[in-house]
Amino acid sequence: MNRLIFFIALITIGTIASAQSYTQKWNNYLGRTEFYDANGKMVGYAKENTYLNRIEYYNAYGTLVKTENFNQNLNRTETRSPTGTIQNTRNHNQYLDREDIKDSYGNVIGYRKWNNYLDRYEVFNSSGTMVGYYKYNKYLDKWEYHER
Numbered sequence: 001m002n003r004l005i006f007f008i009a010l011i012t013i014g015t016i017a018s019a020q021s022y023t024q025k026w027n028n029y030l031g032r033t034e035f036y037d038a039n040g041k042m043v044g045y046a047k048e049n050t051y052l053n054r055i056e057y058y059n060a061y062g063t064l065v066k067t068e069n070f071n072q073n074l075n076r077t078e079t080r081s082p083t084g085t086i087q088n089t090r091n092h093n094q095y096l097d098r099e100d101i102k103d104s105y106g107n108v109i110g111y112r113k114w115n116n117y118l119d120r121y122e123v124f125n126s127s128g129t130m131v132g133y134y135k136y137n138k139y140l141d142k143w144e145y146h147e148r
Contacts, residue, residue, distance in 0.1 A: 021037070021038055021132070021145055021146060021147040022035055022036065022037060022038070022043070022144070022145040023035070023036045023137075023140075023142055023143070023144045023145070024036070024142060024143050024144075024145075025140075025141070025142040026142075027045075030045075031047065031048075032045045032046060032047040033045060033046045033047075041060075042060050043059070043060055044057060044058055044059045044060055044065065045057075045058055045060075046058070049067075052067075052069075053069060054067045054068060054069035055067065055068045055069070056068075064082045065082070066079055066080060066081060066082070066087060067079070067080050067082075068080075074089075074091075075091060076089045076090060076091035077089065077090040077091070085104070086104045087103075087104060088101055088102060088103055088104065088109065089101075089102050089104075090102075090112075093111070096111075097113070098111045098112065098113040099111060099112045099113070107126075108126055109125070109126050110123065110124055110125050110126055110131075111123075111124050112124070115133075118133075119135070119136075120133045120134060120135040120136075121133060121134040121135075130148055131147065131148055132145055132146055132147040132148055133145070133146055133148075134146075
């Protein structure tokens with residue numbers, strides 16, 4: 001009986017520890033990337049706007065949340081609010097071999113780095129603490145985001 005309880009507890013802890021927070025999957029029919037929470041409920045989607053040359057992010061109700069485009073002059077990706085003000089920027093830091101995420105004032109608020117050993121993108125906050133990671137699920141053909 002004790003072994004059965006131990007086995008069930010071990011499986012439960014393992015399931016909770018490895019549970020994903022968000023997943024994203026390409027919807028070929030609608031031509032967009034959809035984001036789902038851990039319960040399988042769609043929380044938003046992203047769609048490419050080829051006319052304005054940007055990616056637009058919407059919540060589940062179809063309201064524009066933010067836009068993202070690449071600024072060739074400054075060699076960075078800019079994220080803007082629906083009103084057009086810059087929320088943050090992302091650019092590749094060749095010296096540290098990572099993608100820095102900066103706020104609208106230019107302060108580093110986090111970064112993303114590829115881990116060759118674990119085959120995933122790890123996301124860190126400004127103090128260098130890992131807050132989550134992106135891992136590609138080959139079987140389900142989608143990216144999964146796991147929070148720490």
